[in-house]
Amino acid sequence: MQYRDFGKTGLKISALGFGAMRLPNIMNVILEDEAIAVIQRAFDLGVNFLDTAFVYGESELVCGKALKKYPRDKIIVSSKNPMWDKNYTDTHWRRKLELSLKRMQLSYFDIYAVWHDVRMDAYLESKKVENNWLKEALKAKKEGILKHLIISCHDTPENMIKLFEEGYLEGMILQYNLLDRVNEKVIEYAHNNGLGIAVMGPVAGGKLGSPSPEIQGLIPGGSKSTAELALRFVLSNQGVSTAMSGMNTVKMVEENCAVASSEKPLSEKELKGIQAALDEKKKLADLYxxxxxxxxxxxxxxxxxxxxxxxxxxxxxxxxxxxxxxxxxxxxxxxxxxxxxxxxxxxxxxxxxxxxxxxxxxxxxxxxxxx
Ligand code: SF4
Ligand code: SF4
Incomplete structure (x- = not known):
């Protein structure tokens, strides 16, 4: 497994992170024991980053159980605070943080997204509230309950950079993959400013999990699978600290770990070739x-x-x-x-x-x- 700096936090994070959004998943019949086995297989293969959220159903509970087998300082654990009910007060925010910790049976989070899926307009609105969540977030960091504050965001790249300019964030969770490269300038900004980047959707929410001769053939000699090339593409960006994959099976964990363990990123020539081919396709898609x-x-x-x-x-x-x-x-x-x-x-x-x-x-x- 490759390990990278998560900005200037001092954390050495695995290039492949475990995104636990879909675990457990009753609809797809991935039950608790199976979910725990999948997560633990990833840890055993060197993944040291586990990301969940307050709103991911039973995920925090199950992740907490999966973590029990490992020394606390071996795994970087992250969760996220939703603000979707528009209650921006300090007490409400703190209650959710404490409930997340309780569900996971933890005393602190290494990384914490202070706002899950923030939008700039709501962010600015929240700061007008007296005794708002941000004061509580900074307090929780001082108390040591939260080691590093980050945010998760789907807003425009310009607004993502504005959020970084607020000064207290040490990283961001954002979308980036072969088919959606709009956030490349944010990743570059983060890289130049010592900020961590955790990529969500490296295989475009499973879209790049299906076979595609067109995509697999984007590099000379082809790639074994669409997912493999998708992951290699994301990890070839040196501004990316970790790519979080939502893995449902031990097989998927093993395949992704093999890709993230390879020291060979895509060459400059391969990357340029891929980018040119994708830009061409994107132009056709936009015309359509x-x-x-x-x-x-x-x-x-x-x-x-x-x-x-x-x-x-x-x-x-x-x-x-x-x-x-x-x-x-x-x-x-x-x-x-x-x-x-x-x-x-x-x-x-x-x-x-x-x-x-x-x-x-x-x-x-x-x-x-x-x-
Ligand atoms: S069909 Fe036309 S209007 Fe509708 S989403 Fe596409 S470009 Fe926009
Ligand atoms: S039903 Fe009418 S409005 Fe709807 S997609 Fe067809 S042409 Fe367009």
Whole structure:
């Protein structure tokens, strides 16, 4: 396993982190014992970072049980405080922190996302509240309950950098993968300023887990799997401290650990080749649909951008299994292309002037036929 600096915190974090969002998962029949075995296999193979959150169902409880077998200082443990109920007071924030610690049977967190999925407008609003959460977060750090404060964010790269400029954060959890490189400038900023970066979604929430000859063939000689190339791509960015993967099986843990243990990042030439090919594909995808959502809502509940995104996955990235899966899910919710009644109300709102109803027919034909 490779270990990297998490900014200037002094923590040596494993290049592969364990994201415990989906463990345990009753819907997919991953029960507690199995979840614990998967997490512990990762620890035994050198993963030393475990990330969970207050809102991940039973995850904190199960992670706490998985940790019991290991000396406390061997694993870097992180959780996140949700602020989605818009109660920004110090007491409310503290109650959630203490409940997370209690569930996990811990006395401190090494890393703590003071706000789970922060948006700048809500952040600024929260700071106007008297006795707000931030004072409590800084106090908890002084008390030693929280060793390092970070934040998790899906906002714009500009707002992410503004959050760093607040001065108290030592790192950030953000999205980054082969298909979504918009946060590269934030990663670069963090790297230049000694801040840690934990990447969520290195395989695009499982999207890059399905086979794709197009993506696997982006490097000379090809890669064993789409997921392998996706992980190698993320870890080749030296600003990334750790890539958190939501692993459901021991097999997945073993495969990912093998990739994260390899000292060979992608070469400069390979990276440039991948970036150029992806930029080209992205341009084609943008011509097709930019996901601006101006066409929504459709009176017949068709999720237009989601259908086009599935089609792009199929046509441009060769992610056929993933595209079929998404389309099937849309059909179950009566939101797939085949529910379009060709009223064309959406077309006047599309800045790309896409002939939406015509294109949806093609989507239905392609994805329904192959479903
Ligand atoms: S043309 Fe189809 S997708 Fe567009 S608004 Fe009408 S029913 Fe919805
Ligand atoms: S308005 Fe056009 S470009 Fe925007 S999401 Fe709808 S179809 Fe895509």
């Amino acid at each position: 649909c930019t996901d601006c959502k101006y066409c929504m809502p459709c009176p017949n509940r068709v999720n237009i951008p989601a259908n086009f995104s599935a089609m792009n996955s199929f046509r441009l990235y060769g992610l056929k299994e993933h595209a079929k899966h998404v389309y099937k899910h849309l059909t179950e919710r009566k939101a797939s292309a085949e529910f379009c009644k060709e009223c064309k109300k959406c077309e006047e709102k599309c800045p790309q002037k896409i002939k939406i109803s015509e294109q949806l027919k093609e989507v239905a034909l392609t994805l329904k036929e192959t479903a």
